[in-house]
Amino acid sequence: MQDLYDLLGVDRDADGDTIKKAYRRLARQLHPDVNPDPATQEKFKEISHAYEVLSDPQKRAAYDRGGSDIFGGPGFGQGAGFSFTDIMDAFFGGGAPGSTAAGRGPRPRVRRGQDALIRLDVELAEAAFGISREIKVDTAVLCETCNGDGAAPGSKPVTCETCHGAGEVAHVQRSFLGEIRTLRPCAACRGFGTIIPEPCRECSGDGRVRARRSLTVRIPAGVDTGTRVQLAEKGEVGPGGGPAGDLYVEIHVAPHATFTRHNNDLHCTVSVPMTAAALGTSIKIPTLEADLPSEDKSKRETSFQLELKAGTQSGAEHIMHSRGVPGLRGTTRGDLIVTVVVETPTKLDGRQELLMRELAAARDELSPDGTIKPSTPKSVFGRLRDAFNQH
Structure with missing residues (x-):
């Protein structure tokens, strides 16, 4: 069995970056898409196996102690366990997007609401000296029936049986590179990790409903057309009863008869x-x-x-x-x-x-x-x- 360091053309004291660069250079030359010759494909498997061992500190230490390839032959994608993440790490210096190492986890049901913007017409004197005005806003408010959790009274969300609460499921595909493993949002729970078996009838499980409410806004003295007054947390309530966004009141000053x-x-x-x-x-x-x-x-x-x-x-x-x-x-x-x-x-x-x-x-x-x-x-x-x- 040829020495793994010789396969990659590096010294035994080479650091991780040197090993990665050597593998990347050889992989581009010997990749089956570039050179479909059977002998070249076998060589590609050998250098891939060498990189798998030498890029892992524990496997490399065990190999150095044993003096030979104690992990078996170049079973690329099989016994060696070489994954799509290893290839992406070698070529691009990081884990593959959507791979196990880059898992996102379940999406939160509770999220911040969107900001809202309304226009308010005022007279010139009102803009100059300030005024308090009551406004009507059509927006999303907290569902009082379920208090925002989206479940019907007496019920609650349960852990998704498909992804077991992870919000993601693994998909494995076989290719000439071996097994390519990716993570995708769970279709059963839409990535939340939980399922609401009995959604609230009032909000259909969203935790919020549309309603008209009255607010009092204080317009400061000196505003002009285009000025926006911010009302913190007076915008839309977020999904799942999440915190409300902000409400912005944009001022429009009406023309004056004299000034x-x-x-x-x-x-x-x-x-x-x-x-x-x-x-x-x-x-x-x-x-x-x-x-x-x-x-x-x-x-x-x-x-x-x-x-x-x-x-x-x-x-x-x-x-x-x-x-x-x-x-x-x-x-x-x-x-x-x-x-x-x-x-x-x-x-x-x-x-x-x-x-x-x-x-x-x-x-x-x-x-x-x-x-x-x-x-x-x-x-x-x-x-x-x-x-x-x-x-």
Whole structure:
């Protein structure tokens, strides 16, 4: 009988990696798929048997003590017990997926539930100052009949007789490589390792049922469209009565009749007659607090007076600090920007037209030439900003 070390072409003091590399190199050369010659197939069995002995520390130690092949000849796939796992380990450096060494065991019946997402429409004032809202959620809840275990009252799951609780069964196939042993989920218990002989009629053995429930969600101040509020463990209950997932409430802020929001700033436009802009005036401007319920307005300023100086031009902006939307993660508020639009009268009666002409004559403006000033072309970013502001 040829020495096993000589068969693999390694020294007697070679380590495990060296032996594995030597076998891998020879196996690729002598594999029956590559070289179907009968003599080559016999040689392949011999090196496979040599690798089986020398790659096992206990078998190798016994072989070294005996000085000869005390484990018998190259009974590949038979007396030697060479398995598909050994080949996969030699070629790929690990156990074969689904092999005995890589068994997964039974699947748990109790698993975490899925997260849920719902949309909530709110008004701008509600998003700015926060609100508590009751919502209705259709989701999976714990089955109260079986308390989540899926079995009818008075019964309980029993160990699967097919896999004996392992959740997997072994399948053996014979090939030119010997016996290939793989593990597959047990079809009788679907991989759970247990069978429910009498499923709960309410939930059909799932441990949960669909139901509508009411929840109160607190919307923090400063949220905007797209903000998601997380309610931990308020999502779907898991199979088998497992822990519930999370519920996410996605905020959608409705358009406002007066204010437009940009980040935490509010924008609005006030129109004034030409005469008021020329002479100056005071305009009452509502605040966002005016939209709050009556009980929340008592200590809040619902309006203020905007003073327009004489000669105010159309397009003038007045920035009212800290009258915008509160920050979501801070105490500071944005600003309220009021843009003034001066309205030019389009229809004048006889007396108004006469007065207007007298004013124009007094100001030497009956035949004005106009003032032409150079304008600086806006940058690409400026044009993009204006385009966005128009929408």
